[in-house]
Amino acid sequence: MDAAHLSCFNAPMNESPRGGAGGVEAGAGETPTFAPLYRQIRALLLRGLQSGEWKPGEAIPSETELAARYRVSQGTVRKAIDELAAEHLLVRRQGRGTFVASHREVRTQFRFLRLRPDEATLVASDAAAPPEGGEARGESGPGLAMASRVLECRRLRAPGEIARALGLRAGEAVVLIRRLLETDSRPVVLDEIWLPGARFRGLTVERLDAWHGPLYALFEAEFGVRMIGAAERLKAVAADRSHARALHVTEGGPLLLVERVSWTYGEHPVELRRGYCVTERHHYFNQLS
Amino acid sequence: MDAAHLSCFNAPMNESPRGGAGGVEAGAGETPTFAPLYRQIRALLLRGLQSGEWKPGEAIPSETELAARYRVSQGTVRKAIDELAAEHLLVRRQGRGTFVASHREVRTQFRFLRLRPDEATLVASDAAAPPEGGEARGESGPGLAMASRVLECRRLRAPGEIARALGLRAGEAVVLIRRLLETDSRPVVLDEIWLPGARFRGLTVERLDAWHGPLYALFEAEFGVRMIGAAERLKAVAADRSHARALHVTEGGPLLLVERVSWTYGEHPVELRRGYCVTERHHYFNQLS
DNA sequence: TAGTGGTCTAGACCACCGT
């Protein structure tokens, strides 16, 4: 990671024809072929994150140091970091530094868990940052920590439909996890999780059982796969016999089906998940703005 | 709106003890009692929006003019506007100016309509701004324009539960709208919409029938109520007899229930909505990031 | 006390837009 990667002339603006609203040619055949400086810095930071140069939970270099390294002003680095922080890829902490976001932190761990008990208040003031204090409390917060019981975890060849969603060729190896989430030993969610086999070698039932905490934290810590985004589709469906038995509901009763494709850096899909949820005492929460 | 509203000493920073990370005392008993300058500017802009000084679709003064008016630098105004633009309250248009967001624009009109036909692609590249061209096309885009058939619109006294959600006293006047959304003359959503009577005087079936376009655009244009956010709860429920008849589904079959509380400026709730959706050919879409 | 992110300013130049 060096200033040489920057595809522009990096003298101070007053002496160069660079500045302004436009930008400069992007390096190495990127799609836009033209981007402002701070987006190039952003791309460099992104590369560092993707390559594992800075790992989840670790601090990246200070703004001053990055500015010196890339030969740009601190303000430009700042704007690049601002964007990555807005996307929850980085977390800024005043006085301490800027850190790579991690699913092991309580802060972010509920962004991907939208199922909540009905007692939670409807009017959410999540938008504003919370008072930044309850970081150590283990399991309160908006979502509830549900107990996970892994039913199976096996490797098989990807059916066409799964392969398509994960960007694999049909027949490539995938991992299938089936698990049950429960509260008060009442089953709430039946999950079916598909992962590309290549990235998740060595993922077994034992490994899953030994892990206490969010699944994505395991993926990040053990397999270097950090989930950064997902798209979900929700439907109401009727429970079939197997669902009914696993979830202790009547056959034909209503279930909330949540289909999710989640991705890592570069919008590369790495998980397909189907969750069948009992919504008698829980609901899926969403905030529009 | 005048510089006098600013609760701080507005000389250039080098001559004043203001600058820095902290901020200055907020005016008139606000909650935080302390906020950086750009947040005060933000609050002033917000006040202008809320008071109707600048109406949806109109341009607000230029950054330069606002900077002069409030006696701060353009960068500070800029940061305030950045936040409001990120919350979709303002829309920046290079070369033209900054405009008050409006539900009449196609751009924003699908942010509150999450139900989509199943044919829509799952992997969404919504995150990046679209190539900014198809602004005039009427009804393509991610969501589909469903035909609305108003079943009833009447005024009544708010039941306790409704009053609580809308921040009213039980028994205050509310408007109840019931409507059916359909595609290809197939019913898809049965909506039940509760509004505070005081803000929506003169809302009738005729008024609704005469309006072609999003409901929120009507609210904004005719009643000066601009929706800026909402919280939703989703559940899977079994269709009762009346739902079954209205939606042409079998009694007991699965329906997606979407409960929504939406609010205007100041997070003041102004709508409670319950939608029962048939998800045979449609799904609720959500993007996590 | 030294280092970090956070705020604010001032000024330059640019791309875009309507006229």
Place this chain on the structure above:
DNA sequence: CGGTGGTCTAGACCACTAA
């Protein structure tokens, strides 16, 4: 062409954090 937002810089000072 003049005005608007968009980018970039340089430098100052502040609040917060850890040693």
